[in-house]
Amino acid sequence: MFPFDVEVLDSSYALYNAAVWPAQAVALALALIAVWLSVWPRRGAGRAVGVLLAAGWLWCGLVFFPRYLAQLDFMAPVYGWAFVAQAGLLLWALVWRPPRPPAPARAAGVAGLALAFLAVCGLPLVSGFGEAGFAAARVVGIAPGPTVIFTLALLLLAEGRVPRLLAIVPLLWCGVAAVTGWALGVPESLAVVLLALPAVGLLLWPARRPG
Amino acid sequence: MSTESWQTSRRAVLGGLATLPFAGPIARAIEDAPITRTIPSSGEALPVIGMGSWITFNVGGDQRLRDVRAEVLREFFARGGKLVDCSPMYGTSAEVIGYGLEKLGRPPQLFAASKVWTWWQSNGPEQMEEQRAAWGVERFDLMQVHNLLNWDGHLETLKAWKAEGRLRYLGITTSHGSRHDEMEEVMKSQPLDFVQLTYNILDREAEERLLPLAADRGQAVLVNRPFRQKALIRRFEGYPLPDWAIEFGATNWPQFLLKFIVSHPAVTCAVPATSRPDHMAENMGALHGRLPDADLRRRMVAYVESL
Numbered sequence: 001m002f003p004f005d006v007e008v009l010d011s012s013y014a015l016y017n018a019a020v021w022p023a024q025a026v027a028l029a030l031a032l033i034a035v036w037l038s039v040w041p042r043r044g045a046g047r048a049v050g051v052l053l054a055a056g057w058l059w060c061g062l063v064f065f066p067r068y069l070a071q072l073d074f075m076a077p078v079y080g081w082a083f084v085a086q087a088g089l090l091l092w093a094l095v096w097r098p099p100r101p102p103a104p105a106r107a108a109g110v111a112g113l114a115l116a117f118l119a120v121c122g123l124p125l126v127s128g129f130g131e132a133g134f135a136a137a138r139v140v141g142i143a144p145g146p147t148v149i150f151t152l153a154l155l156l157l158a159e160g161r162v163p164r165l166l167a168i169v170p171l172l173w174c175g176v177a178a179v180t181g182w183a184l185g186v187p188e189s190l191a192v193v194l195l196a197l198p199a200v201g202l203l204l205w206p207a208r209r210p211g
Numbered sequence: 212m213s214t215e216s217w218q219t220s221r222r223a224v225l226g227g228l229a230t231l232p233f234a235g236p237i238a239r240a241i242e243d244a245p246i247t248r249t250i251p252s253s254g255e256a257l258p259v260i261g262m263g264s265w266i267t268f269n270v271g272g273d274q275r276l277r278d279v280r281a282e283v284l285r286e287f288f289a290r291g292g293k294l295v296d297c298s299p300m301y302g303t304s305a306e307v308i309g310y311g312l313e314k315l316g317r318p319p320q321l322f323a324a325s326k327v328w329t330w331w332q333s334n335g336p337e338q339m340e341e342q343r344a345a346w347g348v349e350r351f352d353l354m355q356v357h358n359l360l361n362w363d364g365h366l367e368t369l370k371a372w373k374a375e376g377r378l379r380y381l382g383i384t385t386s387h388g389s390r391h392d393e394m395e396e397v398m399k400s401q402p403l404d405f406v407q408l409t410y411n412i413l414d415r416e417a418e419e420r421l422l423p424l425a426a427d428r429g430q431a432v433l434v435n436r437p438f439r440q441k442a443l444i445r446r447f448e449g450y451p452l453p454d455w456a457i458e459f460g461a462t463n464w465p466q467f468l469l470k471f472i473v474s475h476p477a478v479t480c481a482v483p484a485t486s487r488p489d490h491m492a493e494n495m496g497a498l499h500g501r502l503p504d505a506d507l508r509r510r511m512v513a514y515v516e517s518l
Contacts, residue, residue, distance in 0.1 A: 003302050004269045005486075011273040072271055072302040 010132035027141030050094025056141035057087035086169035112156030119150035152199035245291035251429035261294030263484035269302035281311035290495035305345035328357035332364030380404035431479040460500025469497035
C-alpha cells in the first residue's frame with residue numbers, strides 16, 4: 001500500500017539527486033576506498049570500513065528518509081530509524097568490536113567483490129535505464145538499495161565473525177524492496193531483492209561462521 | 212432523497228414536459244444537469260461524483276506533475292464536480308491540491324473534505340490546521356476521522372470545531388472493508404454528518420448493514436475505492452459493456468462502475484481518484500444521464516460476476 005506511484009518515486013529520486021549533488025561523487029569515492037580497504041586490508045582497515053558503511057546508513061537514515069522520502073511516504077520515518085539502528089550496529093560490530101581477520105573464504109570473497117561491483121555500478125544502471133533516466137539513479141551511500149547491497153558485499157569480504165544481527169535490517173529492507181518492486185514495478189527494487197537474499201544466505205552460511 | 216424517488220420525480224417531470232412544444236431542449240437540459248444527492252443533516256446538494264486523491268495527487272515537488280494534477284482539477288470542476296477528498300496520510304497531496312486550487316483561481320464551488328489521522332487527540336488540531344493551510348482554504352467543509360484512528364478523541368475535537376464554525380460537517384472513514392463492526396457502533400452512537408467506506412460492484416458488504424444504517428441515521432455516505440484502485444477497470448476493460456448499459460448512459464467501464472455505486476439510495480457521493488485529465492472526463496460522465504434502477508443494478512452485478 002504505497003501512497004505514490006513509480007513515476008513519482010523516480011521523480012523524487014531525480015529531485016533528491018539534484019538537491020544533494022555532489023554527494024554522489026563523494027559517496028562513490030568513499031565506496032571505492034572501502035572496497036580497496038576490504039580487498040587489501042591493513043591495520044585499522046576493518047574499523048575504517050565500518051565507519052564508511054555506517055556513514056552511508058546514517059545518511060540514508062538521517063537525510064534521505066526524513067528529509068526527502070517522508071514528503072511522500074508516511075512510513076519513511078520508520079525506515080529512517082531502522083537505517084540509523086543499522087548504522088549503530090555496524091559501528092558496534094565493526095568499529096568497537098571488529099572481527100578478527102582470517103582470510104575470507106574464496107567463494108564468499110568473489111561473491112562479495114561481485115556484489116560490491118553491482119551495488120556501485122549495476123544498480124545505478126538498472127535505475128538509470130528507467131523512464132526518468134540517470135537523473136533518478138540510485139547511488140550507493142545515499143540511496144537505500146545500493147547501500148544495503150554494498151554493505152552485504154563488504155561483510156562477505158570481511159569474513160569471520162560477522163554478527164547475525166547485522167543481517168536483520170538488510171533482510172527487512174529486502175521485504176520493503178520486494179513489495180515496492182512487485183506493487184510498483186520498480187526494477188531496481190527487484191534487483192536489490194535478487195542480490196540481497198543470496199548474499200544474506202552466504203553471510204549466514206554455517207560453513208563461513210567460526211564455531 | 213432516495214434514488215427511486217429521485218428517478219421517479221425526474222421521470223415524471225420529463226414525461227410531463229414531453230407534451231409541451233419546447234419539451235426537447237428542456238428535457239435535454241434536465242438530463243444534462245449533474246446528478247446530485249442531498250446531505251441529510253443539512254439538505255445541501257452534492258454532485259454524486261467527487262474526487263479522491265490517494266496516490267494520484269502525491270507527486271512531491273515535481274512541477275510538471277503538479278501542473279498535470281491542476282488540469283485534473285480543472286476538468287473536475289468544469290464538469291460539475293465539487294467535493295475533493297484528501298488526508299494527511301497522502302503525503303504531498305494536500306499541497307498539490309492547494310497548488311491546483313490556486314492555479315484555478317480558487318473555484319467557489321469547492322467542497323473541501325479532509326481527514327485527521329494521528330494517534331493523539333492533542334496533535335489533531337495542528338494536523339488539521341496544516342492541511343487547511345496547504346489547501347489554502349478558510350475552513351474545511353468536511354473533516355473526517357481517518358480509519359477510525361482514535362475516533363472518540365478526535366470526534367470530541369471535531370464537534371467543538373463544528374460548534375465554533377471551523378468546519379461544517381464531521382464524519383468517520385474506513386476502507387478496504389475493514390472494521391465495519393466498530394464503524395457500525397460509532398454510526399449508532401455518534402452524531403455524524405458523513406461516513407466514508409469502501410463500496411463497489413464486487414465489494415458489496417456495506418449493503419448489508421452500513422448503508423441501511425446510514426440511511427436510517429441520516430448520515431451522508433462517501434464511497435472510496437470505487438475501482439479497487441484501478442483493479443476493476445483492468446479486470447473488465449477487455450470485455451464489452453452490455454448493450455443495456457446505454458439505458459443509463461454508461462459508455463465506458465468507469466461510468467458503468469460509478470453508476471452502480473451512486474445508484475444505491477444511501478450513497479451520497481463516490482470519490483474516484485485519477486492522475487489524468489482524460490480519465491477525469493470519463494469519470495465525470497457518470498454525473499449525467501440516468502441512474503440504473505434496482506433491476507438494472509441486479510443485472511449489472513450478474514454481468515460483471517459472469518466475466
